[in-house]
Amino acid sequence: QVQLVESGGGVVQPGGSLRLSCAASGFTFTSYGMHWVRQVPGKGLEWVAFIRYDGSNRYYADSVKGRFTILRDNSKNTVHLQMNSLRAEDTAVYYCVKDVDFWSGLGNWGQGTLVIVSS
Amino acid sequence: QSALTQPASVSGSPGQSITISCTGTSSDVGAYNYVSWYQQHPGKAPKLMIYDVSNRPSGVSNRFSGSKSGNTASLTISGLQAEDEADYYCSSYTTSSTQVFGGGTQLTVL
Numbered sequence: 001q002v003q004l005v006e007s008g009g010g011v012v013q014p015g016g017s018l019r020l021s022c023a024a025s026g027f028t029f030t031s032y033g034m035h036w037v038r039q040v041p042g043k044g045l046e047w048v049a050f051i052r053y054d055g056s057n058r059y060y061a062d063s064v065k066g067r068f069t070i071l072r073d074n075s076k077n078t079v080h081l082q083m084n085s086l087r088a089e090d091t092a093v094y095y096c097v098k099d100v101d102f103w104s105g106l107g108n109w110g111q112g113t114l115v116i117v118s119s
Numbered sequence: 120q121s122a123l124t125q126p127a128s129v130s131g132s133p134g135q136s137i138t139i140s141c142t143g144t145s146s147d148v149g150a151y152n153y154v155s156w157y158q159q160h161p162g163k164a165p166k167l168m169i170y171d172v173s174n175r176p177s178g179v180s181n182r183f184s185g186s187k188s189g190n191t192a193s194l195t196i197s198g199l200q201a202e203d204e205a206d207y208y209c210s211s212y213t214t215s216s217t218q219v220f221g222g223g224t225q226l227t228v229l
Contacts, residue, residue: 035218037165044122045157045165045208047218059216095164103212105155105170112164 002026002108004096009113012086020081020113022096027108029077030054033099035106036070036081038092038115046092050099051079064090086117123148123209123221130227136197139224141209142190147219149190153212156185156194159223160205168207169194196226204228 008020022034036048049070050059058070069082079096093112100107124142131137141148141156148154154172157165167176169185172192182197192211196203209221 044223045159045210045220047210047220050218061217100155100167100170100176103151103153103218105153105167106157106165106210106218107167107170107176109164109166 002098004098004108004110006094006096006110006113009094009115011116011118013119014087014117016086016117017082017084018086018115020083020094020096020115022079022081022110024077024079024096024098027098030074033102034070034072034079035097035099036079037095037097037106037109038090039095039112040092048094049081050103052102083115086115088117091115091117121219123211123219125207125209125221125224127222128225128227130229131196131199132229133199133201135199136195137199137226138196139194139207139209139226141192141194141211141221143192143211143219144190146215147190147211147213148187148192150214151212152187154185154187154192155210156183157208157210158203158205159208165208199228201228 003025005023051070067085072079095112096110097106098108156169159165173185
């Protein structure tokens with residue numbers, strides 16, 4: 001079965017950097033795009049970024065463009081979210097999500113990793 | 120990109136049907152048939168319930184159905200059950216090549 005396991009969350013100071021990772025298994029990783037979605041505890045969902053199956057194209061929400069980078073390593077079945085210039089408003093649970101098909105839907109979700117940006 | 124508009128809450132009794140609306144614009148919901156719906160129970164990750172407006176993933180009950188008219192999409196849950204009590208989110212692909220979510224709807228089963 002599909003498994004997505006996020007790691008790398010934690011507490012970081014404003015202006016700092018953090019790299020989230022997501023280890024994928026149970027499906028042909030090289031055939032699917034991957035998303036990151038975040039959720040402030042108690043609030044709604046916010047889409048963050050998407051990378052195509054082969055890494056050829058990446059897409060970002062305006063709120064993170066220029067600060068976050070989504071990457072994938074198809075040899076290791078992993079996807080990463082490099083987060084720079086972090087702000088308090090980036091505090092959230094970050095979910096790694098497998099695409100159903102190009103933009104069709106967000107099919108399988110990891111359990112999430114919490115990022116807290118605070119001094 | 121503004122969030123899609125959903126009612127904050129809906130409620131229904133067991134066995135009844137309820138519908139949750141999701142209103143966007145011609146740049147998102149109205150532009151493509153890429154509307155999806157998610158169920159989230161407290162403390163859990165969201166779960167995909169509907170994709171491409173009206174398709175159900177394997178394993179999702181056929182009590183859940185989706186539709187779209189113009190800039191508004193809808194999720195209908197028939198034969199309401201206690202386990203359906205959760206938050207529901209709609210989402211759509213946009214003409215800016217991004218994904219946008221609705222603010223979420225809290226479903227209460229009375």
